[in-house]
Amino acid sequence: MSETSQFVEEVHPQHFRMRYEIENVLFEGESSFQKVKVVQTKGFGKMLLNDDLVMVSERDEFIYHDMLAHVPLFVHPNPKKVLIIGGGDGGTAREVLRHSEVEKCTMVEIDEMVVEACREFIPQTSSVFTNPKLDLLIEDGVKYMKESKDLYDVILIDSTDPIGPAAPLFGKEFYQNIYSRLSDNGIVVSQGESPFYEQEMQKKLQSLVAPLFGCHSFYNFHNLTYPGGLWSFLFASKGLRPVEDLSETKVLDSKLSFQYYNVETHKASFQLPEFMKKVLF
Numbered sequence: 001m002s003e004t005s006q007f008v009e010e011v012h013p014q015h016f017r018m019r020y021e022i023e024n025v026l027f028e029g030e031s032s033f034q035k036v037k038v039v040q041t042k043g044f045g046k047m048l049l050n051d052d053l054v055m056v057s058e059r060d061e062f063i064y065h066d067m068l069a070h071v072p073l074f075v076h077p078n079p080k081k082v083l084i085i086g087g088g089d090g091g092t093a094r095e096v097l098r099h100s101e102v103e104k105c106t107m108v109e110i111d112e113m114v115v116e117a118c119r120e121f122i123p124q125t126s127s128v129f130t131n132p133k134l135d136l137l138i139e140d141g142v143k144y145m146k147e148s149k150d151l152y153d154v155i156l157i158d159s160t161d162p163i164g165p166a167a168p169l170f171g172k173e174f175y176q177n178i179y180s181r182l183s184d185n186g187i188v189v190s191q192g193e194s195p196f197y198e199q200e201m202q203k204k205l206q207s208l209v210a211p212l213f214g215c216h217s218f219y220n221f222h223n224l225t226y227p228g229g230l231w232s233f234l235f236a237s238k239g240l241r242p243v244e245d246l247s248e249t250k251v252l253d254s255k256l257s258f259q260y261y262n263v264e265t266h267k268a269s270f271q272l273p274e275f276m277k278k279v280l281f
Contacts, residue, residue, distance in 0.1 A: 005021075005022045006019055006020065006021055006022065008020075009052065009053060009054055009227075016227065018054070018225075018227065020039075020041050020042075020043075020044065020047070020054075021041060021042040021043070022039045022040070022041055022042075023039075023040045023041065023042055024039065024040040025037065025038075025039050025040075026038045026039060026040055026046065026121045027117045027120070027121055029113055029117070031111050031112070031113035031114075032111075033110060033111045034050050034051045034111065035049075035050070035051050035052065036048075036049070036050060036111070036113045036114055036117055037049040037050075037052075038117050038118070038121040038122065041057070043059070044057040044058065044059040044060070044224070044225065045057060045058025045059050045124075046058045046121060046122050046124075047225075048089055048114070048117070048118060048122060050114065054225045054226070055089065056089045056091065056118075056122065056125060057224070057225045058122065058124050059224060059225075060223045060224040060225055061089070061091050061124070061125060062091075062258075062259040062260055063221055063222070063223040063259075063260045064091070064221065064223060064226075064231075065091035065092050065094065065095045065125075066095060066258055066259065066260040066261040067219075067221040067233060067260065067261060067265075067269065068092055068095075068156055068158060068189060068191070068233060069092055069095035069096045069156065070095060070258065070261045070266075071189065071219065071233070071235065071242065071261075071266055071269070072154045072156070072187040072188075072189045072235065072242075073096065073099050073102070073154060074246055074247060074250055074251050074254075074266065075187060075237075075240050075241075075242055075245050075246050075247070076153055076154055076185060076187055076240060077185065077245075077247070078101060078153070079099065079101060079102055079153040079154045080101060080102060080103045080104070080153055081102075081103065081104050081105075081106075081150070081151070081152045081153050081154075081183075082096050082102055082104070082105045082106070082152060082153065082154045082155075082156065083105075083106050083107075083108070083150075083152040083154070083155045083156070083181070084096070084105065084106070084107040084108070084155075084156045084158055085108050085141035085144075085145070085155070085156070085157050085158065085159065086108075086109060086110075086141060086157065086158040086159045086191075087107055087109060087156070087158035088109040088111055088114035088115045088118060089114070089118045089122060089125040089126060090115075090118060090119075090122075090125040090126040090127070090128045090129055091124075091125035091128075092107075092156055092158045093105055093107050093128045093129075093131075093134055094125060094127065094128040096156070097128060097131050097133050097134060098256055099254070099256075100254075102133065103133065104133055104135060105131075105133055105134050105135070106134075106135045106137065106150075106152075107134060107135070107136050107137065108137045108139050108140075108141045108144045109136070109137070109138060109139075109141075110138070110139065110140050110141060111138075112138045115129070115136070115138070142171075142174055145174060145177040145178060145181060146173070146177050148181060150181065151181060151182065151183045151186075152181055152182060152183065152186065153182075153183050153185065153186055153187070154186070154187050154188075154189075155178055155181065155182060155186070155187070155188040155189075156188075156189050156190075157178075157188065157189070157190035157191060158191060159190070159191050171208075172208055175188075175208045175209055175212060176212065179212045179213070179238075182238060184238060185237070185238060185239065185240055186237065186238050187235070187236070187237040187238075187240055188209075188213075188235075188236050188237070189233050189234065189235050189236075190205065190233065190234045190236075191233065191234075192205060192218055192219075192231070192232035192233045192234040193205070193231070193232060194226065194227055194228050194230070194231055194232070195218075195220070195228075195230055195231075195232055195273075195275070195276050195279075196227070196228040196230065197227055197228055199279050202218065202232065202234075202276075202279070202280060203279065203280065205234050206218075206234070206280055209234065209236040212236070213236035213237060213238060214237070214238060214239050215235075215236065215237045215238075215239060215240065215241055215242070216234065216235065216236040216237075217234075217235050217242060217270055218232045218233065218234055218235070218272060218276065218280065219232065219233055219235055219242065219269040219270045219272075220232050220233075220269050220272065220273075220276075221233070221260070221269060235270075242270055243266075243267050243270050246263070246266055246267070248263050251263050
């Protein structure tokens with residue numbers, strides 16, 4: 001594609017669309033699971049699209065990956081083993097492995113085409129694939145959780161919306177298996193959908209974790225490319241509390257620099273707006 005064109009994400013076709021200017025299509029293919037595309041955009045850099053939905057843009061990917069990885073890793077006192085389900089672009093693993101105490105990060109991604117497209121065209125996130133601490137498995141994450149016997153300190157569910165290959169990641173059995181694979185102080189954080197457009201899915205996610213985990217809460221972040229701007233993660237643990245057990249000293253001692261995350265943002269993200277409280281509690 002040599003001339004600038006437009007891509008429109010049909011969020012809610014009757015009343016909401018998101019439009020991007022595309023300078024070039026860098027990759028386009030169809031795997032056994034979904035259509036995969038990497039495009040060069042005006043204003044957002046390179047962008048990964050799965051089934052014509054925006055997954056990652058170079059301009060704002062740091063927001064999502066900061067808040068998915070650093071929130072649980074600074075709450076857990078000693079996260080040595082981390083599991084990522086999904087996350088084929090590599091951004092979550094990149095942030096996880098910036099934590100020196102993490103000895104091993106296992107990443108289970110179902111779609112090899114996503115991994116290879118990002119490896120070639122979006123090194124900003126995929127450069128982590130050469131890290132020796134990363135064990136990248138091209139497998140079905142649901143099957144892996146059912147069959148694995150390994151225990152993890154932190155599990156991160158870096159999934160797309162509950163359609164296509166990601167649909168089973170929003171099921172009861174999956175979260176029961178997550179609970180079994182977490183260590184005594186284990187934490188799971190899941191992609192938690194839009195509080196504006198997916199309230200019913202947020203309620204479903206909460207109903208899945210509430211019977212299993214002693215502590216659970218949504219927390220929010222803002223970005224540019226996900227519908228509505230305001231988006232959520234779901235935090236659940238076997239006892240650790242996301243604000244009270246945050247180690248501010250650990251954040252300071254890490255000497256890590258961030259583009260979005262900080263102690264104040266961590267704490268504030270759990271202060272939910274009133275419309276979410278009324279729906280969820």
